[in-house]
Amino acid sequence: MIVDCAAYERGKRKQAELSMRQAGEAAAEEGTFVWLGVVAPSEEEFKAVAAEFGLHELAVEDAVRAHQRPKVESYGDTLHVVVKTAVYVDPEEVIELGEVSIFVASDFVITVRHGNADLAPVRARLEERTDLLEKGPGAVLYAILDHVVDRYLEAAHGFDQDVREVELQVFGEGQNPTERIYKLEREVLEFQAATAPLAEALEELCSGNFAVVPEALHEYFRDVEDHLARVATRIENFRQLLDSALEANLTQVSMRQNEDMRKISAWVAIAVVPTAIAGIYGMNFEHMPELEWSLGYPAVLALIAAVCLFLYWRFKRAGWL
Amino acid sequence: MIVDCAAYERGKRKQAELSMRQAGEAAAEEGTFVWLGVVAPSEEEFKAVAAEFGLHELAVEDAVRAHQRPKVESYGDTLHVVVKTAVYVDPEEVIELGEVSIFVASDFVITVRHGNADLAPVRARLEERTDLLEKGPGAVLYAILDHVVDRYLEAAHGFDQDVREVELQVFGEGQNPTERIYKLEREVLEFQAATAPLAEALEELCSGNFAVVPEALHEYFRDVEDHLARVATRIENFRQLLDSALEANLTQVSMRQNEDMRKISAWVAIAVVPTAIAGIYGMNFEHMPELEWSLGYPAVLALIAAVCLFLYWRFKRAGWL
Amino acid sequence: MIVDCAAYERGKRKQAELSMRQAGEAAAEEGTFVWLGVVAPSEEEFKAVAAEFGLHELAVEDAVRAHQRPKVESYGDTLHVVVKTAVYVDPEEVIELGEVSIFVASDFVITVRHGNADLAPVRARLEERTDLLEKGPGAVLYAILDHVVDRYLEAAHGFDQDVREVELQVFGEGQNPTERIYKLEREVLEFQAATAPLAEALEELCSGNFAVVPEALHEYFRDVEDHLARVATRIENFRQLLDSALEANLTQVSMRQNEDMRKISAWVAIAVVPTAIAGIYGMNFEHMPELEWSLGYPAVLALIAAVCLFLYWRFKRAGWL
Amino acid sequence: MIVDCAAYERGKRKQAELSMRQAGEAAAEEGTFVWLGVVAPSEEEFKAVAAEFGLHELAVEDAVRAHQRPKVESYGDTLHVVVKTAVYVDPEEVIELGEVSIFVASDFVITVRHGNADLAPVRARLEERTDLLEKGPGAVLYAILDHVVDRYLEAAHGFDQDVREVELQVFGEGQNPTERIYKLEREVLEFQAATAPLAEALEELCSGNFAVVPEALHEYFRDVEDHLARVATRIENFRQLLDSALEANLTQVSMRQNEDMRKISAWVAIAVVPTAIAGIYGMNFEHMPELEWSLGYPAVLALIAAVCLFLYWRFKRAGWL
């Protein structure tokens, strides 16, 4: 589905909306480029676009199917950039991935979006930056990547908060955080798989090998690369922290087991005392002088209570109760 | 055993079937190449093929023996590519590996297959793509690698499902998944060993150093490389997840042990009470007023029941029962 | 907020203090450079500075926002160096990070500081080293980096002491150090993330690609690089040690659990004896000769005491008590 | 001790056996090379060889002392290759390492063997391959390396079987495999240390920098490199598997502990019942109607048996017994 299609000349949007045929013509004009936005196209639909703009068979397949790795590939003069979008959905603690395929040539940009990645705000913000738009289709590529990587930073922030919550669970009382740690680890791995290959792609874009990324934009792409490197470091640290949290959690579980065992043992020891003492005075010897004392019974009850209290006090002092 | 042998000219299959001698002659014709398919040949058999097409002694040994690593090697003008095929057999949760040796020169392709890797569908599909076949023997190499790597993605999908099942076992009730995790880890390692070296081989094929892989096919090989990179990332993630699952499982085992211990202790504590109380009233003191009360016995039974119920309620509330 | 601004000619400070306008003029003089120190500027404030000295839009954004990765970037003739400052706050065992952005061109240095990184002592010390200051703005860059990396060594020293304390806790009696180990690991990771990227930046500065770092200063930057490498090795070792400490701690917890279990069991065994013996003499058989002995009762008490003492002695000898 | 010494011309052995002096002369002849085999020589002995063939002081030291790392070094025109031989001794599950030092120049090969590495079969087999021998001393080097690396594959096979046995022990009943896993890990590490550096050495030999390894032999050395890569992958996998086996084993130990604890607890619970019930009827109340019933005693015995059986059945059903 085509969602927006416009021609840009000297950094300004020329007309409100173009049909695909008009787009092809506008692109052919000197000093003008077209930005065509498509969302989750069918194979049919996108083949028409590909025919109009001369896209490579394999790139078309990639763009329609989604589930690609982030990458930069040049098919002749056309650059094909694939990038994953990521949103961290906090209540479920999952990372939701989308995908944007961007075809960039000297006179057009085609963006194919799958999943959660609204590009309308990117277009709106960019149309206000005439100075950037003047630099041609490469500026559109920059604006999209910048937007996508800023979303990564937000997602990383979401992870950060959940990792801190997990830490509180590990070292606090309460329910067992093992499953949560594991699930977070799974999501972090997925996030890493989606973002890590982009680093290489960005490096290539900064290398000056591609005509559609003019020298004047290199600093902008380098800036995106830098933000991505921050995301990468944070993801790596999440993995380290979750690994350590898993191990710390195991230790805490052992510690708590030990505390429970001590508490249980202490109570058992206290309960064994009356049984043992009562057992002795339950023996049937003929000559047991205490049995005949008139205060024998209360004395023994007092003895039992005294020993139990003494044990309770000792265990309390030793921290077992 | 030769399974199929045909000559191709300008992207079209010339005759239904050739004998090996005819194949050698057909290959010598200008603008024609031969595709000879062999399955698990004996040394004898394959030496005849090698003699006809001038293959190197060492390559022959590799092709007959199987158990090679994936690789690309050039013996003069002939390229020797070895690739592992993989099928994930789900009920047994094992990865079954096969092997395909491909000899590619400007005028012939020889494919030697061991194990589970039927190439007939690849040939059938490729024969419909005249545009690709026109590009020569390199197109055959592409078609096979593309097919093999797509099978890897299917195998990775199979692993994915089993890893998710294992997770349910780790965090759910039921039997001990330790052995299953370990066995999956073993299979993942084997899968990785079979697929990882192919990445380097594919990079070499894209490097433009080999005449049999013309420039026009580079984008196709790059596409295969890309799919392989996705497989590699998933395998790496499986390893990470299984590692974490093993550790999480240990923690869960400890947790469950603790829960059992608490439950056992609670019941022991409840059982100790009647013994202790009964012990006291089993003492033989002469002066124990309660013994003479007419309701002494039912009162003590009630006391015992009350204490037991109280303990039961406390343990229930504390989550030990 | 501008904190200090002065012009330097032939290694000497020319005037006490300049306004920003004067600074721009002074920088334009031959053989003179200006050092402008700014602390946590607002976007407004810093845009004025950027306009005066012609700084790039993206660099300005970085300098104002902080939270950048350490890096070296050249925007035309101007070098933009970002470096993290680190202070280890011992009682809380946290690493406190600040940030310094340094813009270096042939005729000016602008330092933008965020957080804990007083540069006044650096300026004071450098003004006494005429021989270094003569080498131009690059010397200022060196002096700052040298200062920052020396602070890293101090922070590493702080970590070292806490790691040693943690070791004593792991192998001594006392409270559970799991949380402390985990928290230290978190801080070490943050410290590493802040310092590691600087290595690459320093290597670039030594590469001779930047005019503002003259050959004569290479040895000085190499010296800083060397100190940073020492910090990196120590951080890596802290991570290894804390990892091992976490595992050793788990083993110690298990050991202590075992000791507790033995101790508990020994006491339970000792307590079971009187109950069992007393039980036997509490049986109601008509023919139990011992019951009629006049010394039966004291004999049994002595027997109980003897068995208990014997068990106590055995457990003591076996190290269970 | 010199074990065999012969001259080769055009791929054929010239005379049965040469003295060292004769060897030196034969080497000097055009188109002839000498292969001198030495076993564990004394320093004296080997200094004579070194003087005759002009070997470097340091190389001599290496060859006599053994305990070198695998490596390729060129001393002028002479190549010095050191390689470790490995035999897996199965009953003891240890890897036994030997060492072969090979000096290769255009007109001689000197092989110095320490430990378990009989080169006689290599020589015998090579003497039948005139086509290889014709290629000069480099062919001898190839034949030895090929032989050594094939032995590695056998050793890896031996490890494989023991790793599989260990797996059965981890997941089966029976003795504790911890020590065996650890010892295997130690041997795998030693095997890896002995074989890994050879990869780099082989790469150098294939690089075409050494005159004694002619182009025609590159494919042969590449083949050895390939086999070595297979060994390396397997070793790496052994390490991974043994690591996981160690962790899985710990989990199994915990599982079994839990099972034991449940079994013990169940029996204790069953044993506590008669004590508690008997305790109640051992109380001395005057008014306990059951005591006077004529079937009271058998009824209580029946009650005890019933409760015990009920508990036994419940524990059985819950899988605790």
Add this chain to the structure above:
Amino acid sequence: MIVDCAAYERGKRKQAELSMRQAGEAAAEEGTFVWLGVVAPSEEEFKAVAAEFGLHELAVEDAVRAHQRPKVESYGDTLHVVVKTAVYVDPEEVIELGEVSIFVASDFVITVRHGNADLAPVRARLEERTDLLEKGPGAVLYAILDHVVDRYLEAAHGFDQDVREVELQVFGEGQNPTERIYKLEREVLEFQAATAPLAEALEELCSGNFAVVPEALHEYFRDVEDHLARVATRIENFRQLLDSALEANLTQVSMRQNEDMRKISAWVAIAVVPTAIAGIYGMNFEHMPELEWSLGYPAVLALIAAVCLFLYWRFKRAGWL
């Protein structure tokens, strides 16, 4: 403190001892070089040396302060090499580190020693090797590095023995080796940090970029590099082994806990029997025929003994006792 200072000409020591002034003059003579040995100099002392031989400010600082990383740095024509010396002190199981700073130019060598690194034997041995000394100051550098790295091998040998002792402790009876393993790991990390950077330094020395290391000495430095690589592999293996030992130890602790638990439980089960049986015959039913039997009492005692012995035999057979 200057410990030895001599001039060497054509590989021979010229005079017994020189003052520093004489040393400067001797160094200026053609074909002569001076070797000045200093031990732990004060800043004053070493500044005088530096002035005489024209050493760089930063190098002087490094040499006086010690605590540097191993490295090679060239300040103009002067090479500054820093190397750590290591001695393994066995009874304490610690690695003791020292440091040697070596300044090498075409006409002098200055060695600055801190800590445990007596260079007198190096000088003595080298003075007997005229052939090496003839090659100039580079030979002195070689001799020192060779000596230092040989000490590393000795230290590695010391570690090896302690690692083997630790293994015996892990798998044998006796005290808990956790702390010892951890401490060894700490020392290994320190040893690694001290030796690893030297590899890079040695590679640089072999690169042929430095005039003071003539081609004729490359093979000697390569030999040292090789020995260092052996040290590095062994250190890496120690780390792996200690890691595994820590985990194996945890498993052994769990195993032993399980054994203790079984033993304890078996005794408790045996002790519960007399209590339960005696309890039954302690009931006060009027109609308990056994109580009136004249052999009732001995029969019950026999029954108790029989059941206890039966249980003992069963537990013994099951390996719990």
